[in-house]
Amino acid sequence: MRFVAIIPVLASSLAGAAEARIYAGCDAAAQAEAAEAVDNALALALQAAVAVGDTPDYARYFGAFDEARAEVARRTLKGVHRQLAADRLRIDCADGKDETCWTAYAYVEDAFPNVVNLCANFFTLPRLAAARDPGADIGNGTREGVLIHEISHFVYVAGTGDECYSRSACRGLARRDPATAVATADSFQYFAEDVHFTRLDAAAK
16 A cells, blocks of 8 residues: 555754654653654664765665666655654554554555654564664664655655565565666665664674
8 A cells, every 4th residue: 555654963953853743642652762763763864865876775775876866865865854854744653443553564644744653563663773683673674764664655755655565575676677666665764774784884893
């Protein structure tokens, strides 16, 4: 289903953005975790936008390097970053009766272009900071990555589709159809996450 994910910024700047966001339907614990994920996704999106280039991470999810497609990727990630920082962003914690959440981590809808709905399953995903911990399962990504996925769906951001739903499927799409890969939400999610992991690995050497 389209628009459903089955699946260091200055502290002062983040605090200002966090104060302006709207949270609905979330208890105190969920709101705190959601706010943390949004703040970290904001930094992750910017990091990924800066990292777009002729690199293995780019080729893995967007195919052979092409400057025109690379600019689309940069523009999309910058748009995600702007939306995550916007004071009109609303985060809704969906209740257990929301049927969409039976098979999703989060979702957005055309009719509500500033709203990200977080399902209970969202909070079972690892935080980006814990993704490399022993036993962490990042097969379906991270909380921050899912937020990038969802925000990219917004029509005024990029209007991405859901042409792949796993790292392996998105790698295959990148090889087969780079033009579609650069318009696919999961491609952006996994690219952003892998850019972060690549930097962590480089720093550890």
